[in-house]
Each structure stands twice: as C-alpha cells, then as structure tokens.
Amino acid sequence: MFKHLKKLTSLFAMIAVLFAFTTEAMAKKSKTLKNTQKKGFVRCGVSQGLPGFSNADASGNWTGIDVDVCRAVAAAVLGDANKVKFTPLSAKERFTALTSGEIDVLARNTTWTLSRDADIGLTFVGVNFYDGQGFMVRKSSGITSVDQFKNGISACTNIGTTTELNMRDFFNSRGISYEPVAFEKADEVVAAYDAGRCDTYTTDKSGLAAQRTKMKNPDEHIVLPETISKEPLGPVVRQGDAVWEDIVRWSLNTMIEAEEYGITSANADSMKTSDNPQIKRLVGAEGEMGAAFGLDNEWNLRIIKQVGNYGESYKRNIADTGILPDRGPNQLWTKGGILYVPPAR
Amino acid sequence: MNNKIKRILPQLLTILFVVFVFGFFTINAQVNMDNRGIDFGFGFLSQEASFDMQFTLLDYDGQDSYLWAYVVALLNTLLVSFLGIIFCTILGVVIGVARLSQNFLIKNSAAWYVEFFRNIPLLLQIFFWYYAALRALPLPENAQPWFGVTYMTIKGYYIPSMIWENLNVFMSCLIAAIVAIIFIRIYARKIQEKEGKQLPVLYISLALITILPLLSFLVGGVTLDFEMPVLKQLAQTSFIFEGGIALPPELIALVLALSLYTSTFVAECVRAGIQGISKGQKEAAASVGLTPNQILKLVIMPQALRIIIPPTTNQYLNLTKNSSLAAAIAYPDLVLVFAGTALMQTGKAIEIVGITMLTYLSISLAIAALMNWYNKRIEIKEK
Numbered sequence: 001m002f003k004h005l006k007k008l009t010s011l012f013a014m015i016a017v018l019f020a021f022t023t024e025a026m027a028k029k030s031k032t033l034k035n036t037q038k039k040g041f042v043r044c045g046v047s048q049g050l051p052g053f054s055n056a057d058a059s060g061n062w063t064g065i066d067v068d069v070c071r072a073v074a075a076a077v078l079g080d081a082n083k084v085k086f087t088p089l090s091a092k093e094r095f096t097a098l099t100s101g102e103i104d105v106l107a108r109n110t111t112w113t114l115s116r117d118a119d120i121g122l123t124f125v126g127v128n129f130y131d132g133q134g135f136m137v138r139k140s141s142g143i144t145s146v147d148q149f150k151n152g153i154s155a156c157t158n159i160g161t162t163t164e165l166n167m168r169d170f171f172n173s174r175g176i177s178y179e180p181v182a183f184e185k186a187d188e189v190v191a192a193y194d195a196g197r198c199d200t201y202t203t204d205k206s207g208l209a210a211q212r213t214k215m216k217n218p219d220e221h222i223v224l225p226e227t228i229s230k231e232p233l234g235p236v237v238r239q240g241d242a243v244w245e246d247i248v249r250w251s252l253n254t255m256i257e258a259e260e261y262g263i264t265s266a267n268a269d270s271m272k273t274s275d276n277p278q279i280k281r282l283v284g285a286e287g288e289m290g291a292a293f294g295l296d297n298e299w300n301l302r303i304i305k306q307v308g309n310y311g312e313s314y315k316r317n318i319a320d321t322g323i324l325p326d327r328g329p330n331q332l333w334t335k336g337g338i339l340y341v342p343p344a345r
Numbered sequence: 346m347n348n349k350i351k352r353i354l355p356q357l358l359t360i361l362f363v364v365f366v367f368g369f370f371t372i373n374a375q376v377n378m379d380n381r382g383i384d385f386g387f388g389f390l391s392q393e394a395s396f397d398m399q400f401t402l403l404d405y406d407g408q409d410s411y412l413w414a415y416v417v418a419l420l421n422t423l424l425v426s427f428l429g430i431i432f433c434t435i436l437g438v439v440i441g442v443a444r445l446s447q448n449f450l451i452k453n454s455a456a457w458y459v460e461f462f463r464n465i466p467l468l469l470q471i472f473f474w475y476y477a478a479l480r481a482l483p484l485p486e487n488a489q490p491w492f493g494v495t496y497m498t499i500k501g502y503y504i505p506s507m508i509w510e511n512l513n514v515f516m517s518c519l520i521a522a523i524v525a526i527i528f529i530r531i532y533a534r535k536i537q538e539k540e541g542k543q544l545p546v547l548y549i550s551l552a553l554i555t556i557l558p559l560l561s562f563l564v565g566g567v568t569l570d571f572e573m574p575v576l577k578q579l580a581q582t583s584f585i586f587e588g589g590i591a592l593p594p595e596l597i598a599l600v601l602a603l604s605l606y607t608s609t610f611v612a613e614c615v616r617a618g619i620q621g622i623s624k625g626q627k628e629a630a631a632s633v634g635l636t637p638n639q640i641l642k643l644v645i646m647p648q649a650l651r652i653i654i655p656p657t658t659n660q661y662l663n664l665t666k667n668s669s670l671a672a673a674i675a676y677p678d679l680v681l682v683f684a685g686t687a688l689m690q691t692g693k694a695i696e697i698v699g700i701t702m703l704t705y706l707s708i709s710l711a712i713a714a715l716m717n718w719y720n721k722r723i724e725i726k727e728k
Contacts, residue, residue: 091689092685092688092689095689095692096694099383099694101377115690115692116692119383119691119692120383120691120692121378121383121692137580137583138582138583140581140582141579141580141581141582141583142580142581142582143580143581143583148580149579150579150580152577152579152585152587153579153583153585154500154585156675159672159681159685159686159689160685160686160688160689160690161689164396164397164686165395165396165690167397168395168396168397168407172407178397179399180396180397180398180399181399181593181595181675182399182675182677182681182686183673183674183675184672184673184675184681184685185673188673188674188675191476192476192479192675195476195479195480195499196480196484196499196500197479197499197500197594199579199580199583199585239380240380
C-alpha cells in the first residue's frame, strides 16, 4: 500500500519538476518565435473595431495602424504580412489575453503607463501613436471648451481604461461634480452617448475622431480642443521573452525609420543599391541585422515591401479615411513631430 | 485486509486526483506568474481605487480603497437582486394565478406573456429596455411630470427626496407598531384555538401601523419635507434635474428586464404548485363550509407552497447570478466595477476573479439557506 503511495508521490513530484523546468527553459529562448513559426501565423490582439487603428470590414479584412504593426511582425518572422490571426478584445480582456498566452502581440491602442509596464507582467515595446484624452459634445449644446462644463454633467466612457482615471483627475481638480457612465464595449458607449444619455463622451482624441464617424449624424458632434492627458499608445508583449520583445520593437522601429530615410513599399527593392549604408542596412543589403533575433537578413525589407513605412500606414489608415488628416505630434522628428526611434545598426 | 483496500482505495484515488488537479493548476499559475513577474497577493485591496462610480448606496469616492469599492459594488448587486426578486415574485404570482383563471382573455394573455418573455434571451431584453426604451424617453428639458412631482427622462428617473427631522422617533414608532402586530397575531391565534373566536387581525394591524407613526408626527416632533427635483441648465441644449433622488436608467432597465424575465419562470412554478393540489382538497374544504378565500388561504396555499418554494428558490438564484449582465449596460455592479475596472487597474486577475466567484457563491448559498429555512417552516409536520 505504502509502496504504491510512494511511487505515486514521486511520480507526482517528477511531473511537477519536469513542468517547472520546461517553463523555465521557455523563458530563456524565444519560445514565442518558435511557436509562431510552427503555427504559421502571428496571434495578435486588436480592438473590437476602432476605425484607423484596428477595424474589420464586411469580409473580415483587418486594417489600421495597430493592425499594421502585427502585419509587420508577420512579414518579419513568417515572410507574409497576411499570416496574422486577429483576436478582437475589449479593454478589460486585453491584458489577461496577453499574459495568459492567448495572443503574442497586443496592438490595441493601449496607453503605456508605469503601473501597466511594471505590475502586470507586460512590456511595452514602443509608441506607434501619440495621443491624448479629449471630450466630445453635441454642437447644439453650445459648449466649445471644457471650461464651460458645469456641475452634474454626465460623461460616457469605457471601463478598464486610463480614461476612467484621467476623467476623475480632471473633474476633481476643477471641482466639478460629474456622473460617470462606464460601459464595457466602445460600441455601447457610442450608442448611449448618441441616444442622449450623456452630455459628453470622453476617450483618446483619435478614438473620438474615429468613433465620430460611426455616429448617426457625425456633423452634430464636435471634439473639444483641450487635451487632458498624455496617451502614448503602443504595442505590448508578454514579459519574459526578450527576443520576441525585440522583434516586435524593431518591426515598429523599422517602419518609422524607413519613413525617415524615404524608403517606401514601392522603392524598397531599388534602395538595395543605395549609397547610404543606413538605408542599405534597413533593406537588408548590409550588416547582419536579423541574426540576433534568429531571423534572416531581409526581415526588415519584407516589412517595408509588404506593409510600407509608418507614413504610408498613417496615410492609408488615418489620414485618407478622414479621421485625423493632420499628423500632429505623430510626425517625424525631422518634420516637427516627436516620432524618433533609435537607429537600426 | 482485502476488503479494507477495496473500500479505501477508490476514495484515496479520488483524493489524489483532486489534489493532483488542484496542484497542477496552482503550480502552473505560480510558474507562469513568476515568469512574467506577477505577484500574488491581496495587498491591493487597501490601495486607493482612484476611479469613480456612477451610482452608490453608501458614500464612495475615488480616494477610498479597492476594498470599499468592492463593498459598494456588492451592495449595488444586492440592490438589483433584491428589487428583482421582489418584483418577479409579485408579478410571477399574479401571472401564475392568472394562467389558471376561467376567463379566456386573462388566461391567454398570461400564457402569451410567459411564452414571450421566457423565450427571448435575457441579454437581448436588457439591451431592449436600455437602448430602445431609453431612446424613447424624453430629454430632461422635455420631460412631463409623472404624478405631478416625478420626472422620467433619458438621464434617469427623478423623484423627490425626503428630508426627515427626528427620523429615529418615527422609526421607533414603526418598529413598536410591528412588534405590537406580532403580539396581537399570537394572541389572536390563542383566542381562536381556545374559544374558536376570530379577531379582525388585519384591521387592527392596519390601524396600528398607520396610527402609531402618525402619532410621532403629532407629538414626537417628527417633520417631513420633500426636496423636489428642479430642472437645471448645463449648456444651451443640455439639462439635468438637480435635487431629489435620481434613479439611473441603467438600474431601471436592469430591474425591469430581470423581473420580467424571471417572473415567467416563477409564474410557471406557481401554476404547477396550485395545479399540483388535487381537486378533492378544494371540494372537501368547500363541503365543510369554508369560503373560497379561506379555502385558498387555509387549504390550497399551504400545500401549494411546498411545491412552489424549491423551484422558485432556483429562480431567485438565477436572477441574482443574471444580475451580472449589468456590465453590458453600465450599471456599476460587482462584475463591472470589481471584476472589470478594478481588475484592469490592478492586473490582479486571479485574486479578483477568485473573490468575485466566492462572493456570488456566498450570495447564492445565503439565498438558498434562507429559502430552505422558509421551506422547512411551511412543510407539513408529520404527526
């Protein structure tokens, strides 16, 4: 009897130890990269529909600048920008989906904050859109500035976002009492605001501009000029896989730097013979830029050819769709914006 | 020896299996959380919540702790469940009895009601009452008063609030009246058992519960004022009512949807209970000279309740758990606030989901215990 019990316990212990070791080893090498290549697609978490950032059309094709980050990663590691499996996530679900391993990249207009970066097992790899929180009101209300907000104003927003916290800071610092009405899904927020439940709708300004296009009558609404917070939005990966983290970071950086050097999806191939070594490195014609990630040398060329540089992505998704034609801070540092990435060398 | 092993081994294996499964999941979670640098712990409960809530029963501010946010959100869940259970019971009993009516119209409309509301998914009903009904309501500036002093608008239902002076005196009188009524009922039962005389208990009770509190106004120095909701302009086309009590439309839509949906199931329980009593009981009661009212009260209902209570308990539990759908329409219940916002802000998924699960389990067990106790009380005591 005891013998059996002993055997069972030792078996149990062995399984536990084995398990601990395998997960330990997982952390050292890029298990995520290996898994992704084995599966043949990048698992990417996106929003449930935010025009310009991540939005699916009627036939299920995803577009947006967040979507393009995932496509860039797919082009780099799999050679095909279309090999992405998109998982639409609510604000509430997004981090759990990432930490639990359901997705490998989260590109879902997510604000980079200290507590998110430090506390919950995530790593932010960069910023693909500099945003700030703003307010939308009905034109007919005559409100043209947040200074005209009065006690008792009701504000619709999403739960589980930095918006909820910023809103409180904003109203408290001004001593205005307000009624927060927080929904789980963005569509529900828009529907409630549109129905007249709330006096104002608050979220990131890019989000306001994008959601405005979904309203019954977009011309009846305006976005107030004030910005009440910094919202650097960027892609996120799980903590513990440094190589994967680098791949996603440099996929994004490649897109931005390509724009800086004037490399586009159209001219990328011809740039291979450029005189500028910086450009040659960006199209895989010089140096060993992929080896450190376990990738071939043309990973960055594929990104530029298949997805395009950041400027192309912005124009295609945000400017041409009429959401935010003016690039504002999301312009290259050489052109008056704050987009500045470390050099790829 | 052999027999002993036969007896113990299956149990031992079961225990081992349970331990193994739990152990596996615990170790798995532990290892993965370690790898990602996530700490496990409940320390976050004392941290500042720093988000606001739309509707609370107790005072709550963003400066309060997550623990307090949990308590306040839990109360919101309990409020919805409580209101839902009350309304669904009243409605359910009425509809259930109506289904047994001899009147063709009443019988069939009750049947239609049950079939209609029972067969539409609850989430859809909640969305309907919130979005469809909400859009149909007027903006505050166009609202016509209901009953002269209340206003139903898209931003909520505004009712006058009561401003009491010496509320404790009034409450003491009310409690005194209730205690007196209990004693009178006990006394009346004794008289009836001893002398066969019936006291008009109902009238005495009604008189007591109105006269005693009224007295507190006349001699106890109690005063009651009403604060009326007043329209206030926020901007050119944006208005709101100030003063009084505002019931948010989210609460109203949720209670409405939950009670309409659950009442259909309660109605079926009630119908089954009454139909479960054989006709002979009614006829026998009539033959000893009881009036129809007495038959229902003394013969049918005590027996029918035994059949009605257990399945109805299940419906109450369902309603309570279904109240978590509140998250869909922004009613700040436990799931939206605690398992939603708080989870997001702290990232403590395992802890928060664990607490939430335990909370719903406790609420359900408490309701079940209460209903079991009631069921025991009304059971036929075999002599």
